[in-house]
Amino acid sequence: MSDPINIRDLGLGMKVVLISGAEAEIVGNPNDGVWLFARYLSSPGDPALVGQEEMIFAQDVVETRS
Amino acid sequence: MAINGTRGYRPGLVDLATGQISREIFVNDDIYAEEQERVFARSWLFVGHESQIPNPGDFFVSRMGEESVILCRDRAGAVHVFLNSCRHRGMKVCRYDDGNTTIFTCPYHGWSYGTDGALVGVPYFREAYHSELDKTKWGLVEVAQMCCYKGTVWANWDAAAPPFIEYLGEFRRFLDLILDGWDGREGQAELLGGVQKWLIPCNWKFPAENFSGDSYHNISHRSVDLVGAGPSGRSRRDMSELMASRKLHVAIPDRGHQTITYVMPKDHVPQAAYQNSPEVAEYFRHCEEERRRRPSANSRLIGAPGEIFPNLALLPRQPRTLAVWHPKSAHQTEVWRFFFVDRDAPQSVKNFLRDYYIRYSGPAGMTEQDDMENWNYAHAASCGTIARRYPYTYEMGLGHAVEDYEFEGLRMPGRVIDLTAAQASEEPMRNLYGRWAQFMEADSWDELMSWRRNDLNSLGREAVAAK
Numbered sequence: 085m086s087d088p089i090n091i092r093d094l095g096l097g098m099k100v101v102l103i104s105g106a107e108a109e110i111v112g113n114p115n116d117g118v119w120l121f122a123r124y125l126s127s128p129g130d131p132a133l134v135g136q137e138e139m140i141f142a143q144d145v146v147e148t149r150s
Numbered sequence: 151m152a153i154n155g156t157r158g159y160r161p162g163l164v165d166l167a168t169g170q171i172s173r174e175i176f177v178n179d180d181i182y183a184e185e186q187e188r189v190f191a192r193s194w195l196f197v198g199h200e201s202q203i204p205n206p207g208d209f210f211v212s213r214m215g216e217e218s219v220i221l222c223r224d225r226a227g228a229v230h231v232f233l234n235s236c237r238h239r240g241m242k243v244c245r246y247d248d249g250n251t252t253i254f255t256c257p258y259h260g261w262s263y264g265t266d267g268a269l270v271g272v273p274y275f276r277e278a279y280h281s282e283l284d285k286t287k288w289g290l291v292e293v294a295q296m297c298c299y300k301g302t303v304w305a306n307w308d309a310a311a312p313p314f315i316e317y318l319g320e321f322r323r324f325l326d327l328i329l330d331g332w333d334g335r336e337g338q339a340e341l342l343g344g345v346q347k348w349l350i351p352c353n354w355k356f357p358a359e360n361f362s363g364d365s366y367h368n369i370s371h372r373s374v375d376l377v378g379a380g381p382s383g384r385s386r387r388d389m390s391e392l393m394a395s396r397k398l399h400v401a402i403p404d405r406g407h408q409t410i411t412y413v414m415p416k417d418h419v420p421q422a423a424y425q426n427s428p429e430v431a432e433y434f435r436h437c438e439e440e441r442r443r444r445p446s447a448n449s450r451l452i453g454a455p456g457e458i459f460p461n462l463a464l465l466p467r468q469p470r471t472l473a474v475w476h477p478k479s480a481h482q483t484e485v486w487r488f489f490f491v492d493r494d495a496p497q498s499v500k501n502f503l504r505d506y507y508i509r510y511s512g513p514a515g516m517t518e519q520d521d522m523e524n525w526n527y528a529h530a531a532s533c534g535t536i537a538r539r540y541p542y543t544y545e546m547g548l549g550h551a552v553e554d555y556e557f558e559g560l561r562m563p564g565r566v567i568d569l570t571a572a573q574a575s576e577e578p579m580r581n582l583y584g585r586w587a588q589f590m591e592a593d594s595w596d597e598l599m600s601w602r603r604n605d606l607n608s609l610g611r612e613a614v615a616a617k
Contacts, residue, residue: 116255119262119271139271141260 091142092117101147102140104129111137118142159184164587166580169545173532175583176353181590182480189460189589190215192308192598194317196462196474197221197231199341199488200301207250207265213476213484214305219293220244220254221303224265229298231305232267233291243290254290263290300329300337302472310595312602318458319601320563321407324400327453327466331492333440334449339470340493342504347486348513350522352529354461354475354483355586360521361455361463361473363399363410363578365569366546370520379516380468381506382425386517387468390421391452396557399547399577402564404600406585408578409456409464410569416450416558430502433495450560457578459585469507481529487512544583547575 091113094100098110100120105128112121120140127133158180163172175181195214198221202210209222211234218234220243234242236256243254243263253270255262262271267290275281293305297314302325304314311317318325331338350357360367374386382388395412402408420438424430441449453466463473469489476484489507491500511518531537547567555566567575592598 112252114252114255114262116251116253116262118255118257118260119253121252139262141271141273143273 089142089145089148090117091120091145094120094148099125099149100140100145101149102144103146104144106130106133107149108138108140120145159590161587161591164583165541166584166587169543169548169576169580170541171544171583172541173538175586176355176529177480177533177538179480182353182477185586185590186215186477188592189586190477192306192311192589192595193460194295194297194304194306194311194314194458195460196458196472197296197303197305199339200229200298200303201341202248203229205250207252208248209244209246209251209254209265210248211244211246213474213486214293214307215477218242219305220290222265224267225252226266228266229296229303230265230267231293231296231303232263233293235291236261237269237288237290267292300326301339302329308595312595312599317405318407319402319405321402321405321409321456321458323448323451323563324407324409324411324453324456324466325458325464326448327451328464328470328472328490330448331494332434332437333492334444334446335440338492338494339490342489342491342500342507345486345488346508346512347484349478350483350485350526351481352483352522352525353480354477355582356525356529357463357473357475357483357485357521358457358461359579359582360525361465362408362457362582363455364574365397365410366574366576367521367524370524371517374510374516374520377516379509381427381430381502382423386510388421388423388425391418391423394418394421395452397454397569398555398562399551399567399569399575400562400564401551401566401577401581403581403584406459406582406588407457408564408581410454410578411456411562412452412454413557413560413562414450414452416560418450424502427498427502429496430499433499437492447560457582459582460589465511469510470503471507471511473511481533485513544576544579547572547577548580550575551577 092115096110101107107125108122110120110122122140123137124133163175197212198210203223206223206225209220212219212221220232220234223229234244236243238261239258241256241258243256253262260273264270269285269288294309295306297304329339330336378384380386392412395414398411400409400411424434456464461475465471472488474486478484491503551565551567555562567577
């Protein structure tokens with residue numbers, strides 16, 4: 085299991101991989117340590133999410149990609 | 151002596167006919183709990199000032215009675231007042247004093263809300279809730295009514311309460327004295343600096359009563375007068391104008407608001423004030439001139455301590471400040487003091503006034519320290535089983551108030567006692583506690599709006615007369 089990621093450190097444009105395997109690009113960070121605003125780039129489990137912007141829960145973020 | 155087996159409020163504790171009020175209303179925990187429901191959950195309460203939230207996303211965490219509330223401006227610019235409590239398990243969703251944000255996030259389970267109060271983030275919404283939770287039903291609790299008046303923000307939990315302006319009634323002109331510019335322009339007040347907050351060990355009604363217009367306790371401030379803490383180095387305020395005026399107690403009986411006010415003669419000449427600084431003195435001299443060029447009902451009034459029911463104190467002139475007496479328990483009050491200046495005043499004038507204001511009011515203010523000492527020790531000495539048996543007297547000036555008071559063509563609303571010769575009365579306190587007792591006994595706002603019944607009656611009489 086990877087170390088927890090402090091999402092407050094993540095800036096706009098960074099990409100995150102979620103526990104579902106989806107990948108999303110950060111479009112906003114309220115800096116509350118709990119949520120990110122992000123747009124789905126891929127979503128193998130639910131392709132309908134691709135292109136949508138959603139709030140991403142910190143505990144769903146398992147990896148970051150620049 | 152009979153044992154008092156009644157714990158909570160009961161009629162008779164406030165006896166306006168004899169001018170006696172039981173100490174129980176100040177120190178009784180059961181009465182305190184009842185007044186949270188009957189007074190604070192139904193009254194219009196001061197929440198803050200729009201200048202504290204100028205931009206979208208700005209917020210200021212305030213209080214309404216015991217409740218923590220968030221005053222905020224949403225992304226579209228609308229002002230809201232929300233209960234600061236997550237709908238999931240009640241945790242505070244905002245634990246800062248003020249700031250700017252896009253969302254309010256509960257640190258307990260992560261529910262988050264937009265600045266418009268909508269529930270926007272629910273962890274595991276798809277997985278754990280199976281997308282079945284109706285988010286539209288679980289936004290932040292918003293007050294039933296809110297009113298922005300000349301920059302001040304007021305809120306009420308009770309949808310049945312009258313609109314704020316109607317709640318103020320004819321007391322509005324006295325609130326205007328603090329919110330309008332000293333030169334007579336409307337709504338020029340700007341909040342100066344932050345809000346001073348501190349705890350005092352007494353019931354909230356002690357300061358509320360004091361600021362209703364207790365001029366009898368001036369002896370308490372003798373040391374401040376002797377020091378010359380005022381802005382001209384004499385006394386604690388500039389008094390020369392006041393000496394030439396009529397000093398009045400004005401009480402609005404069906405609303406529970408009351409104040410001291412000074413009425414200047416029709417042809418009065420402005421007196422020198424703020425003599426510790428020639429620049430500040432010149433600023434106020436200029437404002438006085440401008441004020442005369444804009445004659446209004448208020449141009450001959452000088453404001454003094456007053457109280458808007460239940461817990462908002464105003465002091466329109468020296469110092470220019472609002473205070474909120476937030477109840478914490480029967481035995482503790484959290485005081486929040488807001489200071490105001492004219493928005494367009496030069497910075498040097500604002501600096502001078504800031505120094506004078508905090509020398510006078512607030513936890514380090516010389517005059518407020520005198521007051522706190524009285525309230526705190528009076529409360530402590532009234533808590534004992536024996537002390538509670540003996541009521542306070544509010545008989546001073548009982549039966550001496552008049553209606554339709556007029557001085558050189560200027561009519562005053564409500565019930566008035568001219569203090570110019572009498573020096574003091576307890577009419578404002580009787581008015582405050584009379585209204586408080588009405589709230590404690592009335593089960594709905596219908597019973598609390600006697601003026602509407604009077605209006606209907608007079609309309610009925612006019613209709614009959616017309617026939």
